[in-house]
Amino acid sequence: MAGHSKWANIKHRKARVDAQKGKVFTKISKEIMAAVRQGGGDPNNNFRLRLALQKARSVNMPNDNIQRAIQKGAGELEGTNFEEIIYEGYGPAGTAVMLEILTDNRNRTAGEIRHIFSKSGGSLGETGCVAWMFNRRGYLEVSKEGHDEDELMLLALDAGAEDFEAGENAFEIYTRPDDFEAVKEKMEAEGISFGEAAITMIPETTVEVPDVEGAKKALALIEALEDHDDVQNAYTNLDVPSEVMAELENE
Template identity: 60%
Template sequence: MSGHSKWANIKHKKARMDAKKGKVFTRIAKELTVAAKQGGGDVEANARLKAAIQKAKEANMPNDNIERAIKKGTGEIEGVVYEEINYEGYGPAGVAVLMDVATDNRNRTAAEIRHLFAKHGGNLGESGCVAWMFERKGYITVDMTEEMDGEEIMLVAIECGAEDVFVEEDTVEITTSPESLDQVKEQLDGQGFSISEAEVTMIPSNTIKVTDENDGEKLLKLMEILEDHDDVQNAYANFDIDDNLMEKISL
């Protein structure tokens, strides 16, 4: 979990900055369009679309933007046709990197992603080279307060249907099956817990310890640049960086 946790926490803080640049809306709009194209515009019959709409609302995306993106996906209005691809590669220190990409030009995007990997000490790999190291899971983080008991939250989460629970200093990380995510989130919400994140994501089955400061800096820079790429919807990695080293590294 630590690899996912470290990058997830960085992304969570970074998302606030991205929102100012409009990048969050662009990424969500693309996800809405792709989800509607694949599963139709009926929210109740399309779980992926329902999750994308929820994410859009959490980001305060205007309803007009949401509706327009969905209609582009269903073909009600003209729009760009996106192709979904998974890219895989290795970052500095041999860290596995997996990306969800949505593009209207596969050749252009592949060349750009390959260049970013090469520039920052990694290399883009063949299909299947690292995907086996990740598993799709529901992921929830609960903010801890001084009054909260981590073990109590752990028991409640398991009773709600969680698969695993990890208690950190100021957060509790919960994993579920993708299908159980909404159910567990709703039950935790109903019991008054403060949920800062809830999503279906890819969690590494094992992690690589990064101890070299130079490798750590290059790795986090690579991850940041991949996340900033217009065609990359999500980027995942299986690194673990010690907190002391993390403090020395600035993005």
């Protein structure tokens, strides 16, 4: 499971303050609808819906928006049927990219995603071309402030976590997908709060892009993909060294 901490650091260093709350809410609404259609509208019996609702509350999504999405997913209100697709491809410098898509028009989305890859110096690949490089894992992030590393690690491992790493700014806890909710709940019962809590795709190893121009192109691709309305999640094995990231942030 090498490279996790680097992946998480890149993920957070490149994150921007997203002023487009409408777009964030739209993506979460789509996830809620898909979750309800898959497993019903009761979050007590639908783990995917519980995760989507947690994400909605973490960004202060209004309750009215949440309820409308649940009703659309349940067929109580008119809503769009979304198809779930995984796209895979390659970014600049041979980096791997995986996308989780929710779309109402597969052909339109495929063309637009292919264009984003090509414009950024990457290429959309065939199914399975990079999926083998990633593992689905639960991810929990805890601020370093106010926490002792050894104590937190013991608590996480006792709760059933699979791995624990100290990142630059936070402690990173990894679980098996099936154990994610139980680990999260046990730690919350001990007063631990999380900066991020999600089931995500973690790269087995990362690809370091040590030059500013290469890193800029690789990050631009990920940001362009994340900005697309149909992309729910974008995952990459990109690793940009701290000094290069600092240069980019100062530009």
